Amino acid sequence: MYKNLNDTLSAQQIQLVAVSKTKPNEAILSLYEQGQRHFGENRVQELVEKHEQLPKDIHWHFIGHLQTNKVKYIASFIHLIHSVDRVKILKEIQKQAKSNDRIIDVLLQIKIAEEDTKYGFDETTILDFLATDWSTRYPNVRIVGLMGMGTFSNDPQQTRQEFQTLKKLFDRIKKDHFATIESFRERSMGMSGDYTIAAEEGSTMVRIGSLLFGQR
Numbered sequence: 001m002y003k004n005l006n007d008t009l010s011a012q013q014i015q016l017v018a019v020s021k022t023k024p025n026e027a028i029l030s031l032y033e034q035g036q037r038h039f040g041e042n043r044v045q046e047l048v049e050k051h052e053q054l055p056k057d058i059h060w061h062f063i064g065h066l067q068t069n070k071v072k073y074i075a076s077f078i079h080l081i082h083s084v085d086r087v088k089i090l091k092e093i094q095k096q097a098k099s100n101d102r103i104i105d106v107l108l109q110i111k112i113a114e115e116d117t118k119y120g121f122d123e124t125t126i127l128d129f130l131a132t133d134w135s136t137r138y139p140n141v142r143i144v145g146l147m148g149m150g151t152f153s154n155d156p157q158q159t160r161q162e163f164q165t166l167k168k169l170f171d172r173i174k175k176d177h178f179a180t181i182e183s184f185r186e187r188s189m190g191m192s193g194d195y196t197i198a199a200e201e202g203s204t205m206v207r208i209g210s211l212l213f214g215q216r
């Protein structure tokens with residue numbers, strides 16, 4: 001399973017993030033031994049423990065809703081935070097990145113799904129924010145793209161439209177704010193149930209858990 005999936009995705013230049021939340025270290029190591037280096041977690045405490053116990057060349061992605069008071073525990077090592085869903089969390093990431101003397105890469109999470117349980121910025125809020133002088137206020141934060149979660153539904157057409165919405169917003173933001181900035185390039189979209197649609201709609205990064213590790 002792993003090898004085929006990874007081959008298919010890398011042929012399309014899509015990064016596979018193996019979502020290992022709730023799964024034991026042995027399961028992670030088994031993919032690690034097959035070459036996987038990017039893993040995603042959604043709870044800070046679990047991530048910190050796994051980071052301590054597992055090989056240090058793993059690139060850890062944070063994909064869950066991040067509480068302000070927990071940024072400090074992951075700031076020294078996190079590879080990419082996918083889930084920046086409010087301005088307040090950016091301020092704290094800036095603070096903790098600076099005190100660790102590093103620049104932390106982040107994605108802005110955009111609410112594209114219908115359910116109101118999903119976190120994320122709406123379009124107006126993010127466009128207003130990007131029109132401010134954010135880059136001077138957050139010098140230790142590098143915004144490298146957008147993330148979105150599709151509606152959990154049986155209607156592939158709805159999911160497809162949501163991913164198209166994210167891609168369109170990405171193109172607009174790229175043109176208006178990052179035209180010359182090469183590092184702004186990621187669209188984190190697609191999970192086990194919808195990654196093929198996401199790939200067709202311009203994903204550069206998929207977050208896949210159950211398909212690789214089995215149901216949680």
Ligand SMILES: *Cc1c(COP(=O)(O)O)cnc(C)c1O
Nearest residue numbers: 019042063191192207208209210
């Ligand atoms: C759990 C999770 C995933 C992976 O979900 P699967 O359906 O198991 O592939 C992807 N993204 C986020 C944000 C998640 O919380």
